[in-house]
Amino acid sequence: MLRISCPFCGLRDHTEFTYRGDATKIRPADDAPLAQWIDFVYLRDNPRGPHREYWQHTLGCRAWIVVARDTLTHEIFSTEMAAGDKEAAE
Amino acid sequence: MKYSIFSLARNALHGQRLWPQAWRSPTPKKHYDVIIVGGGGHGLATAYYLASVHGIRNVAVLEKGWLGGGNTGRNTTLIRSNYLLDGNSRFYEWSLKLWETLSQELNYNVMFSQRGVLNLAHNDAQQDAFRRRGNAMRANGIDAEWLTREQVAAMVPLLDCGDGARYPVQGGLLQARGGVARHDAVAWGFARAADRLGVDIIQNCECTGFDLTAGRVTGVRTSQGSIGAGKVGIAVAGHSSQLAQLAGLRLPIESHVLQALVSEPVKPVIDTVVTYGAGHFYLSQSDKGELVMGGDLDFYNSYAQRGNLPILEYVLGCAIQMFPFISRLRMMRHWGGVMDMSMDGSPIISRTPIDQFYINGGWCYGGFKATPGSGWVFAHTIANDAPHELNRRFDLGRFASGRTLDEKGAGPTPNAH
Numbered sequence: 001m002l003r004i005s006c007p008f009c010g011l012r013d014h015t016e017f018t019y020r021g022d023a024t025k026i027r028p029a030d031d032a033p034l035a036q037w038i039d040f041v042y043l044r045d046n047p048r049g050p051h052r053e054y055w056q057h058t059l060g061c062r063a064w065i066v067v068a069r070d071t072l073t074h075e076i077f078s079t080e081m082a083a084g085d086k087e088a089a090e
Numbered sequence: 091m092k093y094s095i096f097s098l099a100r101n102a103l104h105g106q107r108l109w110p111q112a113w114r115s116p117t118p119k120k121h122y123d124v125i126i127v128g129g130g131g132h133g134l135a136t137a138y139y140l141a142s143v144h145g146i147r148n149v150a151v152l153e154k155g156w157l158g159g160g161n162t163g164r165n166t167t168l169i170r171s172n173y174l175l176d177g178n179s180r181f182y183e184w185s186l187k188l189w190e191t192l193s194q195e196l197n198y199n200v201m202f203s204q205r206g207v208l209n210l211a212h213n214d215a216q217q218d219a220f221r222r223r224g225n226a227m228r229a230n231g232i233d234a235e236w237l238t239r240e241q242v243a244a245m246v247p248l249l250d251c252g253d254g255a256r257y258p259v260q261g262g263l264l265q266a267r268g269g270v271a272r273h274d275a276v277a278w279g280f281a282r283a284a285d286r287l288g289v290d291i292i293q294n295c296e297c298t299g300f301d302l303t304a305g306r307v308t309g310v311r312t313s314q315g316s317i318g319a320g321k322v323g324i325a326v327a328g329h330s331s332q333l334a335q336l337a338g339l340r341l342p343i344e345s346h347v348l349q350a351l352v353s354e355p356v357k358p359v360i361d362t363v364v365t366y367g368a369g370h371f372y373l374s375q376s377d378k379g380e381l382v383m384g385g386d387l388d389f390y391n392s393y394a395q396r397g398n399l400p401i402l403e404y405v406l407g408c409a410i411q412m413f414p415f416i417s418r419l420r421m422m423r424h425w426g427g428v429m430d431m432s433m434d435g436s437p438i439i440s441r442t443p444i445d446q447f448y449i450n451g452g453w454c455y456g457g458f459k460a461t462p463g464s465g466w467v468f469a470h471t472i473a474n475d476a477p478h479e480l481n482r483r484f485d486l487g488r489f490a491s492g493r494t495l496d497e498k499g500a501g502p503t504p505n506a507h
Binding site for chain 2: 001002014022034041042043044045051055069074
């Protein structure tokens with residue numbers, strides 16, 4: 001069982017959350033070149049180690065959060081609100 | 091030495107001391123015509139078919155651990171070709187046909203047992219979907235049979251087919267030619283047969299990089315030094331992204347863990363393979379008597395070869411809904427394997443943007459049944475620098491061009507396939 005710290009609800013079992021995938025992928029502009037869209041939809045770095053990923057607290061506050069987690073050891077380094085993450089990326 | 095009744099008798103009379111090593115442990119040569127990275131079933135089968143079908147015998151298989159120590163030894167050994175889409179069904183049927191003669195072909199008993207694979211349906215919509223798939227299979231010349239609830243109950247007496255079941259069984263789609271095989275024997279059989287044709291199998295040899303010159307691969311860097319190569323194929327499903335990254339490629343793949351488990355051994359209780367339709371669960375019984383069970387992914391990216399307990403609880407919940415007696419059994423072993431989950435749920439057996447560099451991966455959790463077929467078409471692809479008709483639809487370029495092969499219609503969401 002992973003234990004994920006939701007910024008609103010505190011430390012909870014991962015079974016309360018839904019995994020939403022790679023958080024490093026940023027949606028391109030609607031008129032971006034096709035190659036950028038192919039990259040966004042299909043291509044993944046798929047790292048063996050630290051990974052930034054979206055989880056949604058579906059059985060809790062329903063917030064989307066960004067979890068920094070190691071895909072090999074499952075160690076969780078940090079969690080933060082996804083909304084803030086998007087602003088930081090822009 | 092050819093394995094036969096005579097070699098068996100001769101060794102029985104000599105205290106089993108005359109058996110030769112099944113394959114050599116050579117030191118790597120300076121250069122090979124083809125290097126296959128990955129000594130699981132797919133890599134070894136590729137090497138075997140390169141040597142036996144295409145006459146390319148200056149071949150090495152590099153394995154970072156031991157043969158069949160990855161997903162070849164971690165699956166639930168199911169074999170079937172009950173697919174809906176043409177691009178999949180013809181390929182998997184060819185693989186099933188290879189399984190049917192594989193023990194004779196390799197002179198090695200892979201214990202292929204065609205005990206049938208039965209998919210249970212629990213509601214009207216599921217019945218419709220399964221019948222449609224069965225009809226598609228029959229249109230492609232593949233055996234498929236619809237069983238009524240009564241026929242299912244007669245075939246699997248211990249299955250709870252009553253009205254009191256949580257999700258009552260309505261019927262099932264049976265592929266009688268499906269079944270199971272001994273997974274280790276598949277790796278060992280291909281290894282021995284390939285070795286006999288001159289293929290060098292090099293274990294404890296990790297690939298650490300590729301030598302590229304002007305967009306073309308010229309060699310493999312390994313923990314045992316650099317080795318030159320005319321062509322390189324990778325067959326390392328679970329870690330395809332990692333190997334591809336060494337060559338500067340990114341793939342439409344995420345790695346996820348899938349777990350499986352076996353119970354303590356019991357007397358024969360089930361002589362077929364049954365899959366649950368109201369949850370993700372499948373069950374068979376090994377020759378040793380253990381019930382072999384598998385279920386869903388853990389759903390988050392993982393390279394840990396171990397699973398989590400919530401999924402285990404879910405899997406066993408399904409098991410007990412189907413077969414209430416399982417609640418009395420103790421579970422004996424439990425393990426996880428790392429899956430290449432592709433963006434459309436179908437494999438990738440393809441050329442790549444790098445010349446003479448080929449990829450075989452993206453198997454999701456369906457790779458074991460494909461082992462001989464995968465090796466066969468991958469060998470063809472490498473030998474001819476072009477895909478065979480059977481793996482033309484498995485090309486890496488299908489994602490960019492929108493020709494994905496999405497059996498489940500789940501879209502580019504790897505953990506949903």
